[in-house]
Amino acid sequence: QVQLVESGGGLVQAGGSLRLSCAASGRTFGVNVMGWFHQAPGKERVFVAAISTGDGTTNYADSVKGRFTISRDNAKNTVYLQMNSLKPEDTAVYYCAARRGTALFVSTQRYDYWGQGTQVTVSS
Numbered sequence: 001q002v003q004l005v006e007s008g009g010g011l012v013q014a015g016g017s018l019r020l021s022c023a024a025s026g027r028t029f030g031v032n033v034m035g036w037f038h039q040a041p042g043k044e045r046v047f048v049a050a051i052s053t054g055d056g057t058t059n060y061a062d063s064v065k066g067r068f069t070i071s072r073d074n075a076k077n078t079v080y081l082q083m084n085s086l087k088p089e090d091t092a093v094y095y096c097a098a099r100r101g102t103a104l105f106v107s108t109q110r111y112d113y114w115g116q117g118t119q120v121t122v123s124s
Contacts, residue, residue: 002026002113004096009118012086016122020081022096022115032102034079035111036070038092038120045095047106049081059104064090086122093117 008020024031035050049070050059058070069082079096097111105111 002028002031002098004098004113004115006096006115006118009120011121014088014122014124016086017084018120020094022079024077028077030100031098033099033104035097036081037095037097040092045108050104088122088124091122092120094120
């Protein structure tokens, strides 16, 4: 099993920045992709970004391209999501996810492990 713990959420004004962290523990050997999703109240969980833990290849949702950056520190088994130019519509619970396959899928069904989530609220 792999455990994922997110941190770094909070309240920020529109135009501000936050950095989320996701620390992985347990049987992390074989985890090849880590990603971030978000879920707003009453809506489905949707893809934000993903990164290969091997070669660092990334994939982003169109809505966050140019504003968010995903990165990883393999020595710390940690993935980060730097969020800049935040908008009220970015308000959601942000979840970290991991998968053992190598493709940077955007579907929640393709991910094997999930964190508990961290709340991000962007005020206008």
